[in-house]
Amino acid sequence: MKWSWIPDHAGDLVTITLLHLRMTGTAVFFGLLVALPLGLLAYRVPRLKSVVLGVSSLLFTIPSVALFTLLLPLTGLTPTTVVVGLTVYTLVVLVRNTVEGLESVPPKVAEAARAMGYDRVRTLVTVELPLALPVIMAGLRIATVMTISLVSVGLVIGQGALGQLFVDGFQRDFGVPIIAGIVITLLLALVADALLVGVQRVLTPWHRTGR
Amino acid sequence: MISFDAVNKRFDDGTTAVHELDLEVPEGEITVLVGSSGCGKTTTLRMVNRMLDATSGVIRIDGRDVREIAGSTLRRDIGYVIQQSGLFPHRTVADNIATVPKLLGWDKKRVRDRVEELMATVGLAADLGRRYPHQLSGGQQQRVGVARALAADPPILLMDEPFGAVDPVVRALLQDELLRLQAELRKTIVFVTHDIDEAVKLGDRIAVFRTGGHLVQFSTPAQLLTHPVDEFVADFLGAERGLKLLSLATLEDVPVRPTTTAREADESGGDEWVLVLSDQDTPLGWRSSSDRALIPAHGLSGGDSLLAGLDATVSSPTGLAVRVDAAGRYVGVSDQRAINESATRFRSEVLVP
Amino acid sequence: MGELFAEILRWFTTGEHWSGPDGVPAQVGTHLVYSVVATVIAALIALPIGLLIGHTGRGAFLAINLSGFGRALPSFGVVILAFQLSGLSLVPIYLALVLLAVPVMVTNTYAGMAAVDHDVRDAARGVGLTGWQVLWQVEVPLAFPLILAGVRIATIQVVATATIAAYLGFGGLGRYVFDGLAQRDLAQALAGAVLLAVVAIALDQALRALQKPLTPRGLRRSNR
Incomplete structure (x- = not known):
């Protein structure tokens, strides 16, 4: 196997890795942006909860190849199609974890806050959300790692970022780009996950002493 | 009779749970192991049915080293009741009680009769047999736990804080019933608790443990209350030792006179x-x-x-x-x-x- | 848009798309065979591992983190690599699908075992059940809902990944998507996507429906 392919294409690899990251970041960002308010709403309105979670799990079941293809009439063979599709999956994971996180807050704690004179919004923002953070962050980690690996499915419509390396290797019957794509994807996932663990430790200092 | 001979138990993390324990648990009596948490009382109990094995020393039941017997075989002849009862949530009450008889290969009719008999013995209505544990109250679950332990009529019963998780009223009731059952059944019971009042109420003999797994005193409740061996035991018995003593004597001989x-x-x-x-x-x-x-x-x-x-x-x-x-x-x-x-x-x- | 919709509808109502070796029933069948064979083999590997780790408590770290690794693996890359390295046949595709399905089942099986109440396990041992009896009579029934959930998630994942078989020249529901895209026949690609989504959702619902009757009755808290 000609491993020299990798240094020879270092510049290209960096470019598509950055593209891969940008697509992941955009999907996770928009996913989070929609998921948080939707999760709060579902938590507050029990009747909405079953609908939101039901639709979510239905969407999650749709294979990514199918979802990307179904988005084609709207956004065409562009990176946007992949990003929109991945946003949907991110959203599903994050909504579920936001609701679960809020539900994991001991009712007595929220009650105590209210008893001391916090109104609903203040209780939500300063007590319930911070306490739900570990579960929400766990969802964010899952969503991020999952998105990093799913971007490559975009190869179906020619927009797989690192996934294009798989196509390249397959068409030229050459394993090195495929291996490079897999390894870089795994490394990205590992680093992103470690970073998010760090963020979580900073955001939830009360958990550090609790072990 | 259960005897402990120079028994030590050290855990892998280096803590000593039981230290040089010599103890003879008399047959047909309730022996209560009491002490604060981490004193080794539960470890001592769990070594009897080999849920744990001693690091050194010998535990014998009727003269036989328990380590000569395979753990699961040994345990089928020893009743075991724990806090929260540890009932199998996926089995009905009747199936829970039938666990050991079925392990022992009893025929169906005998198992069914025994379950029926036991439910009556521990004061459970027969129709509860078809329910699942989560459909019962805490007190009822604890009764099922006792029934399950008694199912194969084992001569020995080990009870680890069995009434620790129920409210005081139900606890008192369950204690009274245990005493009533014991008057009838005469089992050799080893009972672990951290509650000295429970120990005084139930125990024929009480073994007081101190942190680090030291047995400090082993005597009858009356002896314990009147002759605590040291300051530690006296403290553990609490402020109302005299009143606790009075709980041990009855009104039988107190003279009666008429009134209007x-x-x-x-x-x-x-x-x-x-x-x-x-x-x-x-x-x-x-x-x-x-x-x-x-x-x-x-x-x-x-x-x-x-x-x-x-x-x-x-x-x-x-x-x-x-x-x-x-x-x-x-x-x-x-x-x-x-x-x-x-x-x-x-x-x-x-x-x- | 309306025109496209009509075209998709026309695709579905065209008789020849429903018969022969390239027809919908045949491709659905092929896709299900790929998925079921891979999932069953993966389950035969994953469940014993998960049960062993759960019962002994050894290797918990591995069991907990395995699903994260599985999630990070780019599934299409793994399948394409396996196919390309070892002989352009269905066997490496199956191997890759199995590899991708194992982690989540190990993790879920372990999670189910780890969630069994410590007191219940203690009591089971305490009344004289052997290690084997504790496993089969207590731990497995109690862990069953989570084990089954793991199998369900793995199945859906395998169904999604199996589309790549068509990309590599084999059958299955990916056929219509890839052919449609290659031939610039959007209606065919969309029809394939719809079929794929429907099959995945139907399978998921079927497995969910199975979950309830297979859950021990004492664990169904709703019948209180």
Whole structure:
């Protein structure tokens, strides 16, 4: 196997890795942006909860190849199609974890806050959300790692970022780009996950002493 | 009989749970292991049925080293009851109770009969057999736990804080029933608790453990209360040692004398307090002419404790404890002095071993 | 848009798309065979591992983190690599699908075992059940809902990944998507996507429906 392919294409690899990251970041960002308010709403309105979670799990079941293809009439063979599709999956994971996180807050704690004179919004923002953070962050980690690996499915419509390396290797019957794509994807996932663990430790200092 | 001979238990993390334990658990009695958390009492219990194995030393049941017997075989002959009962949530109450008989290969009819019998023994309605554990109250679950432990009629019963998770009223009830069952069954029971009152109430013998797995005292409740071996045991027994002692003696020998009684319908005469009795002669309460309201009085029988008698005299407006026979019919009253004299006599009997 | 919709509808109502070796029933069948064979083999590997780790408590770290690794693996890359390295046949595709399905089943099986109440396990041992009896009579029934959930998630994942078989020249529901895209026949690609989504959702619902009757009755808290 000609491993020299990798240094020879270092510049290209960096470019598509950055593209891969940008697509992941955009999907996770928009996913989070929609998921948080939707999760709060579902938590507050029990009747909405079953609908939101039901639709979510239905969407999650749709294979990514199918979802990307179904988005084609709207956004065409562009990176946007992949990003929109991945946003949907991110959203599903994050909504579920936001609701679960809020539900994991001991009712007595929220009650105590209210008893001391916090109104609903203040209780939500300063007590319930911070306490739900570990579960929400766990969802964010899952969503991020999952998105990093799913971007490559975009190869179906020619927009797989690192996934294009798989196509390249397959068409030229050459394993090195495929291996490079897999390894870089795994490394990205590992680093992103470690970073998010760090963020979580900073955001939830009360958990550090609790072990 | 269960005997511990120089038993030590050290865990992998280096902590010593049990230290050089020598103990003989007498047959047919309730032996209570008591102490604060981390004193090794539960570890001691769990070494009997080999849930844990001793690091050194020998534990024998009827002279036989428990380590000669395979753990699961040994355990089928030893009842085991734990806090929260540890019932199998996926099996009905009846199936839970039938666990050991089925392991032992009893035929279906025998198992069914035994389950029915046991449910009655522990005071569970027969129709609960088809329910699942989560459909029962805490007290009921604990009864199922006891029934399951008794299923194969094992000579030994190990109980690890079995009543720790139920409320005080239910706990007292379950304790009374355990004593009633024990009077009938005469099992060798090893009972772990951190509650000294429970230990005094249930134990024929009490073993007090100190942190680090040291057995500090092993004696009858009366000896323990009157002769704590050191400051640690005395502290552990708490402030009301004298009163606890009174809970061990009964009103049996306390003299009874008559008092003025009346029927519910009677008009009372003078200023004196009268004891109002029902038509069946059960005491209802005290009444005086100046105040028509009835102050309830609970009749005590010879089996009740001196402590209960003393409590009755303190809370009665006349300073008298009402006495009844086994059927609950009025026989007379006892005053505080009579109870005190009995208490003094009891104390001196215990003090002179 | 309306026109496209009509075209998709026309695709579905065209008789020849429903018969022969390239027809919808055949491709659905092929896709299900790929998925079921891979999931069953993966379950035969994953469940014993998960049960072993759960029962002994050894290797918990591995069991907990395995699903994260599985999630990070770019599934299409793994399948394409396996196919390309070892012989352009269905066997490496199956191997890759199995590899991708194992982690989540190990993790879920372990999670189910780890969630069994410590007191219940203690009591089971305490009344004299052997290790084997504790496993089969207590731990497995109690862990069953989570084990089954793991199998369900793995199945859906395998169904999604199996589309790549068509990309590599084999059958299955990916056929219509890839052919449609290659031939610039959007209606065919969309029809394939719809079929794929429907099959995945139907399978998921079927497995969910199975979950309830297979859950021990004492664990169905709703019948309180």
